[in-house]
Amino acid sequence: MKQAQHPDLGDMSLTGVMGALSDPIRVGLVRLLADGRERGWGELRAPVAKSTLSHHLRVLRDAGLTRTRQEGTRCYVELRRADLHERFPGLLQAVLSAAEDEDVGSQVGLADTPPPQ
Template identity: 75%
Template sequence: MRRANHPATEDVALPEVMGALSDPVRIGLVRVLADGSERGWGALRAPVAKSTLSHHLRVLRDAGVTRTRQEGTRCFVRLRREDLDTRFPGLIEAVLAAADADGVGNGVGLMPGAT
């Protein structure tokens, strides 16, 4: 895997964040990661092919929504909640509340046995 690029907090731009959050699968991933835990990519379950899941994770990372960490051959992802709250106070909370109310991203979760 190539080294992941993460925008600095001050470089995270609202249009890119909103674009990244414009897909139900990506919103579902944000909902799963909203508990603050770092998750291995293999622990994530979504109704898409693995290559498509990888694409969605890259879009979130490139927009500054998530941070990816590589450890050997494994990759881990977490929500950049603090950075996003610094740049756009209340945005993630509002997105999560609306997604929860409307069931957006309900098909995304964790593999059985993943914590």
């Protein structure tokens, strides 16, 4: 399997990052990953098909929001918090605060926890 490509810090664009954050599922994934932990793709729960979830994860990675690591047949993802802060200071915190205030992406969670009612 081919290794994932990640944009360098200088190649991350504001419009690319904002475009990636234009979907509630992707905002929910960012909210979930904001705890700083690396997560296996199988740990993630979203109200979409696995192929659609994979698409959302690729969009986040291609924009530079996340880093994907492959280990055998498993894939792991983490938020590039430090890189985002360096490139766009304050943007991630503003997005996370607004998403929490408006409850954007709350339908995304971990597979071992029940979905919100």
